[in-house]
Amino acid sequence: MTDGNDVVAAIEAGGTKIVCAAGRTWQEVRASPKHVVPTGSPHDTVAAVAAWLAGQPLGPPAAVGVASFGPLDLSHGRIGPTPKPGWSGFDWRRAVKSHLPGAAFAMDTDTNGAALAEWMWGAARGLDVAVYVTVGTGIGGGVVIGGVPLHGLVHPEIGHMRIPHDREDPFPGLCPFHGDCLEGMASGPAVEARWGRKGDQLEPGHPAWDLESRYLGAAMANLAVTLSPRAVVVGGGVMGVPGLLGAVRARTRDLVAGYVDSDLLGDGIDRFLLPPGLGPDSGVLGAFALGRRSLGV
Numbered sequence: 001m002t003d004g005n006d007v008v009a010a011i012e013a014g015g016t017k018i019v020c021a022a023g024r025t026w027q028e029v030r031a032s033p034k035h036v037v038p039t040g041s042p043h044d045t046v047a048a049v050a051a052w053l054a055g056q057p058l059g060p061p062a063a064v065g066v067a068s069f070g071p072l073d074l075s076h077g078r079i080g081p082t083p084k085p086g087w088s089g090f091d092w093r094r095a096v097k098s099h100l101p102g103a104a105f106a107m108d109t110d111t112n113g114a115a116l117a118e119w120m121w122g123a124a125r126g127l128d129v130a131v132y133v134t135v136g137t138g139i140g141g142g143v144v145i146g147g148v149p150l151h152g153l154v155h156p157e158i159g160h161m162r163i164p165h166d167r168e169d170p171f172p173g174l175c176p177f178h179g180d181c182l183e184g185m186a187s188g189p190a191v192e193a194r195w196g197r198k199g200d201q202l203e204p205g206h207p208a209w210d211l212e213s214r215y216l217g218a219a220m221a222n223l224a225v226t227l228s229p230r231a232v233v234v235g236g237g238v239m240g241v242p243g244l245l246g247a248v249r250a251r252t253r254d255l256v257a258g259y260v261d262s263d264l265l266g267d268g269i270d271r272f273l274l275p276p277g278l279g280p281d282s283g284v285l286g287a288f289a290l291g292r293r294s295l296g297v
Helices: 026-031 042-055 092-099 110-121 182-186 188-195 207-227 244-256 279-294
Strands: 008-013 017-023 035-038 063-068 104-109 129-135 139-145 231-235
Touching (some): 008 110, 008 279, 017 042, 026 279, 063 092, 063 110, 063 279, 092 104, 104 279, 110 231, 110 279, 129 207, 207 231, 207 244, 231 279
Parallel strands (some): 008 063, 129 231
Antiparallel strands (some): 017 035
16 A cells, blocks of 8 residues: 555557556646657567656656557566567566566556556446457457456457458458458448548548448447446447447447437447547556556555
C-alpha cells in the first residue's frame, strides 16, 4: 500500500506505435505530453522506450503498467503467437525488470486496459459489467466485471469472434488465422483491402460504411446477448467516420429485435453503445490503471 504519490509509468503497446506517459494521477497522465515510439523490432522499440523511461522528468517510477497488443501469455508477462514480426514470445516483464528491477509491474491486453480505464474514469464508470471494443488496425475488446478485467482460459479475443459473412460481400477476409472473423472482415486493413483505399479516403456515404455497420452491428448484438453488459464503449480510428456509430447502433437494435427486455437495446441504444469518455487516451490510461493497481491503490 502507498500514499498515492508514487509515479507510475504507462506503456500502451500497439501494433503500430507504443504510447508512453507517466504521472501520479490519471489526470496528470492524461494532461502530460505523450512519448510515441513506432513499433519496430522488439530490440529497437524497447531501447527507445527505455531511453524515455530513463529521461522522463518525474524520476524513476514506482510501477510500470503495460497494456499490450496480444494475444498475451499473462501468467508469464509475454506476448503469444502474433503475426507481428519478431514479437511472438517477447517478454514484457523481463524487458521492464532489466531496466527497472525495483519497480512493480502489471500487464494486460491493451483492450482490457482501456476497458478498465473507461470503467474507472470514463464512459462506463462504475458499471457492474462493461465492454470496450476498438476498431482500427485490428479489432479487439476488453471486459470489466465488478471492476476487474476478465481473464479465463486466456483473455477476451472479441476481434476473432465468428460472425455471419454478408451474402453480398465477396471479400474472403484477411485474418491469417481465421479468414472472415470480425477482424478479418471489419478492421481498417480489411476496409482498405476490400475497397482499394484507406478508410479515411472514403466519403461517409460510401457503401463501405453500410457494410461495416452490418458486421459491427452483428458483433455488438453478440456481445449484448452473451455478456449482458450495461454498456459497450466503442473506440478506434475506424469509428471516427461520421455517422458510423449511429448506423452500428441501429443495426444492433434491429438484430437484438426486442428479445432483451431493456430500453438500452431499444430506443435507448445511444446509452448502450458509447464513444470513449477518455477519447484517444483510454489505452495509455489503462496502462496507468494497471500500474497503479500493482501498488495496491
